Amino acid sequence: MPEDGVILQVKNISKSFGGIRAVDNMSLDLHRGEILGIIGPNGSGKTSLLNLISGFVEKDSGKVFFKGKDITDWSAHKIADAGLARTFQIVRPYPTLPAFKNIIPALYSPRSRRGAKGSLGDRDAVAVDLLEDVGFERDARVPYKLAGTLPLGYLKRLELARCLAMTPELIICDEIFSGLSMAEIAGMVPLIERLQMQGITLIMIEHRLRELFRVANRVLVMNFGEKLAEGVPGEVMADEKVKKAYLGEEVKEVAVRRARPEGKALLEIKNLMLFYENALAVNNISLECREGQITGVFGSNSAGKSSLMYTISGIILDVKKKEEMRGGERITWFGEMRFNGEDILRLKPDERARRGIILCPERRRIFAESSTLENLKIGGYLARHDRAKTMEYVFELFPELKKLKGRQGGFLSGGEQQMLAIGRALMAQPKLLLLDEPLLGLAPAVEVRLAQAIRDINRDLGVTILVSEQYARPVLPAVDHCYVLENGGVVFEGSPEEFQNNPDVMGAYFGGL
Ligand SMILES: Nc1ncnc2c1ncn2[C@@H]1O[C@H](COP(=O)(O)OP(=O)(O)OP(=O)(O)O)[C@@H](O)[C@H]1O
Ligand SMILES: [Mg+2]
Numbered sequence: 118m119p120e121d122g123v124i125l126q127v128k129n130i131s132k133s134f135g136g137i138r139a140v141d142n143m144s145l146d147l148h149r150g151e152i153l154g155i156i157g158p159n160g161s162g163k164t165s166l167l168n169l170i171s172g173f174v175e176k177d178s179g180k181v182f183f184k185g186k187d188i189t190d191w192s193a194h195k196i197a198d199a200g201l202a203r204t205f206q207i208v209r210p211y212p213t214l215p216a217f218k219n220i221i222p223a224l225y226s227p228r229s230r231r232g233a234k235g236s237l238g239d240r241d242a243v244a245v246d247l248l249e250d251v252g253f254e255r256d257a258r259v260p261y262k263l264a265g266t267l268p269l270g271y272l273k274r275l276e277l278a279r280c281l282a283m284t285p286e287l288i289i290c291d292e293i294f295s296g297l298s299m300a301e302i303a304g305m306v307p308l309i310e311r312l313q314m315q316g317i318t319l320i321m322i323e324h325r326l327r328e329l330f331r332v333a334n335r336v337l338v339m340n341f342g343e344k345l346a347e348g349v350p351g352e353v354m355a356d357e358k359v360k361k362a363y364l365g366e367e368v369k370e371v372a373v374r375r376a377r378p379e380g381k382a383l384l385e386i387k388n389l390m391l392f393y394e395n396a397l398a399v400n401n402i403s404l405e406c407r408e409g410q411i412t413g414v415f416g417s418n419s420a421g422k423s424s425l426m427y428t429i430s431g432i433i434l435d436v437k438k439k440e441e442m443r444g445g446e447r448i449t450w451f452g453e454m455r456f457n458g459e460d461i462l463r464l465k466p467d468e469r470a471r472r473g474i475i476l477c478p479e480r481r482r483i484f485a486e487s488s489t490l491e492n493l494k495i496g497g498y499l500a501r502h503d504r505a506k507t508m509e510y511v512f513e514l515f516p517e518l519k520k521l522k523g524r525q526g527g528f529l530s531g532g533e534q535q536m537l538a539i540g541r542a543l544m545a546q547p548k549l550l551l552l553d554e555p556l557l558g559l560a561p562a563v564e565v566r567l568a569q570a571i572r573d574i575n576r577d578l579g580v581t582i583l584v585s586e587q588y589a590r591p592v593l594p595a596v597d598h599c600y601v602l603e604n605g606g607v608v609f610e611g612s613p614e615e616f617q618n619n620p621d622v623m624g625a626y627f628g629g630l
Contacts, residue, residue, distance in 0.1 A: 124149040124287055124318050125201075130169050130179030131342075135524065139165040141342035142179070147287070152309070152319045154333035154350070156326065158363055158560045159532025160517060162342040163322045164206055167289050171203045172196040183287070198227055202280035206291035206322075206531045206558070208272040212265025216253065216275055219264050220244035223282035230284050247278040252304045266393070266446075268418040269296035269480060269557075274305070287318045292531065294325040295558045298417040298587050299628065302328045324532075324560055326354075338363060365562025380408030382455075383581045384429065384474075384549055389452035391424055391433070391605075398424040399450070400605035406549060406583050411575050411595050414585040415626045416602035422585040423479050424605070426553045429454070429583070430476035431466035456549070470499060473548030477555060481538040485527030489518055489537055492526050496541030504544070510578070511540040514570050531558040539567075543574065550574070552584040556591055564591050571595045588628025589616065601626050 125147040132140045140162045147153055155163050168174040170181055172193035180189045188196055197203075210219050223229065224240050248260040251274040259271065267275075273293045280288050294302050302325070309332050312319065323329040329336075330350040338346040338353060340362045346353050353359055384406040391399035399421050406412045416422050427433040428450060454462040461469055484492050493511060497504045512519045515536040521529060529537060535558055542550060552571070556564050572595045574580050586592055589599065593613050601609035601622050609622045617623055 122148050124184060126182040127170060128180045130181065131177045132165055132169055132174060133177060138342045140169060143344060145337060147318060147320065149318055150313065150316055151334045152313055152321060152332050154329045154336040155320060155322045155339060156336060156363065157339035159563060160530045161339040163339055164291055164530060167203060167291055167322065171201060171289065197283060200228060200286035202283050202285035203289045204276035204280060204291050204293055208276060210264035210272055210275060212263065214264055215261050216264050216267060217241060217244040217248055217260040219275055220247055220279055220282050223279045226283040228284045229282055247282055248275065251278045251308060252301065270298060270301050270418040273297060285317065289320040291322045292324065292558060294323055294328050301418065306331055324558060326561065363560060363562060365565050380410060383408040383457060385455040387453040389428065389454065391428055391450040393448055394446040398605050399428060402607055404600055406581055408581055409579065410597040411571060411582045411584065413589060413592055413596035413599035414583065414602060415589045415599060417587055420602040421605035422602060423553055426476060426551050426585060430474060430551055431464060431469040432476065470545065475542050475545045475547035476551040477538050477542035477553065479553040481534045483526040483534050483537050483541065485525065487526055488523050489526060489529065490522045492537055492541050493544050496544030500544060500546045507544055507546060511543055515540055532560060532563065535559055547580055550580050550582045552582060554586055555584065556586060568592050568595050589626055590628035
């Protein structure tokens, strides 16, 4: 029996998947009312640990106690009914339902005090309130938008609202900060503090360390399925083992300049407009990607980054499907778009891919049923030469993927999926590589490696790159030219130096040190 004040006790749990020990003899005690942060490299077993605790995956061995009861063999729903709620790292909302309707099933939980016994209308109202609590702007009618049309930042918060609907005593959050802008996180921190004041215990799995340390009382570091370190944030971060396994080298130098080759414009966009029904998503954007260069597009959630990427790759042209996903909203666009001098605005996505425009989409979109190797081979379908060499290059870039060749894509960890999505795009041997928020969910050391990799890909393979991120900091050392988007329009354009010398954009879009 766990001692007093301990709400959750994990004792020596282990789980292997096909020879890999995802969780290896892990134990932890969680005190009622505390916030425990869990960090660790991609694939170190954090999500697997959560899956084992919450009953989503069967344990090979070990025990779990919640509020003094042995819940080791309980089903996931029985554990949830006992007051242990969880979020999902890879969000899967009901895309064609309004956001607030996604909360309704959770309101039927036997624990739900709010709304469950009321009429349908009452339940809807409670669901909207819960979304408002996590920052869905009611005035802008965000709770009523179809879940499939919302940026990731909202979907992460929708996950939390779904947990709150069940009136939990313990919530385990799997990377709810990733994909959120700094302003959105700043809005979430008081909410998390409030939950703690109400006596709710939290475990937060995160890669956004600065933000995590604002709320966590204690941090546990995992590596290769095991506990590497545990303690207060300051102690843990000073630990040499943690630095080596997780943090990698620090980036001190931000602006790394090099001679800018003045190539011709490979991609030229002029006065591009894109509407979803009457809402303007891309507002009169003119943008160029010069051959051989890396162009950065920075802007917060909803600034228009993904809409721009989809318009360039042509995926937006799959209009019928997109319109269905958006609840029948009409999609219209006009303007000019040239690739290598050719007008491509009316070309289908596959015709653009054949010309070398390859998208690595936000939220990865890898083929969940296919193996890592198959995902890469699918990516290489259009590659004309040296496929094996390109694959070698991908494995050099992401050695993690090599040992996961046979694993089904859907079972990879969040960060491993991100690496696979980038690898799959490279396999197509792009001329213009579109990277939409490539750093999402990557551990700090991998983040640094990826920023370097973007430069290497550009230099070694001669690929022109357009990369979007919420904040400039991690990729600024790599880019030659950058744009900042707000409300679908360009509010700044210039070199990295000009960006850094402009206090307005630097303050708003750099992303802290
Ligand atoms: N159901 C599964 N089947 C097979 N392998 C799995 C399964 N779930 C996880 N794995 C593997 O177990 C290892 C640990 O994955 P896990 O998702 O727990 O990592 P993580 O620490 O959450 O990483 P990230 O920070 O990237 O999300 C990975 O190598 C992953 O590929
Ligand atoms: Mg994970």
